[in-house]
Amino acid sequence: MKKKIIGITLAAFLFGGAAGLAASGTSLIGSQVEGLFEVYSASGNRIDDAVIIMGKAYAPVRAISDVTGAKLSVTGKTITITSIAKSFPEVPAPTATAEPVIILTQEEIDIIKQRITTMERGIEAAQKSIALMQKKLAASTDEAEIQDLKKSIFLTEGIIKAGQERLEEDKARLAAAGE
Numbered sequence: 001m002k003k004k005i006i007g008i009t010l011a012a013f014l015f016g017g018a019a020g021l022a023a024s025g026t027s028l029i030g031s032q033v034e035g036l037f038e039v040y041s042a043s044g045n046r047i048d049d050a051v052i053i054m055g056k057a058y059a060p061v062r063a064i065s066d067v068t069g070a071k072l073s074v075t076g077k078t079i080t081i082t083s084i085a086k087s088f089p090e091v092p093a094p095t096a097t098a099e100p101v102i103i104l105t106q107e108e109i110d111i112i113k114q115r116i117t118t119m120e121r122g123i124e125a126a127q128k129s130i131a132l133m134q135k136k137l138a139a140s141t142d143e144a145e146i147q148d149l150k151k152s153i154f155l156t157e158g159i160i161k162a163g164q165e166r167l168e169e170d171k172a173r174l175a176a177a178g179e
Helices: 006-024 061-068 106-139 143-176
Strands: 033-040 046-053 056-058 070-075 078-084
Touching: 033 106, 046 061, 046 106, 056 106, 061 070, 106 143
Parallel strands: none
Antiparallel strands: 033 046, 046 056, 070 078
8 A cells, every 4th residue: 555656546536436426326417517626646747627516526537547557448438447557666664763764765755745745635625525515415405415425525534534644644754754
């Protein structure tokens, strides 16, 4: 898990929303776009726009797969991500000594900094998504939609918490390395 990049995590956020909607049988056709967000790579380059529909983020799968190096295949109405082509060096975990000292290469430092930036953007986008879902929840009278929104909010809050924990770990690594 330590070898995965945050761009892939962001893609999972975005792909997860689409998969959940497809599984629920709810159609996006005719749905109102509630928001527009810019999607960035871990290096800070703008990839494309993502939209918020029914409280979930949707981004162009092809653009994200190109940036992350994922192999994408389309068969009929099914999109499959088959593998990740890029590999990144593993960043060492913090040591448990009295005065932790971590020696990182410049490449590892750059990767951690990019991951921090991407995680901060992803957390911010997820928080905005929760706010939109809560607004929709307050206005909804459909019990099935209310349950779906509550579940989505709960899951997104869990993703934010995990992201914040990873963010703190990465910041601690940089601090222990003197960055």
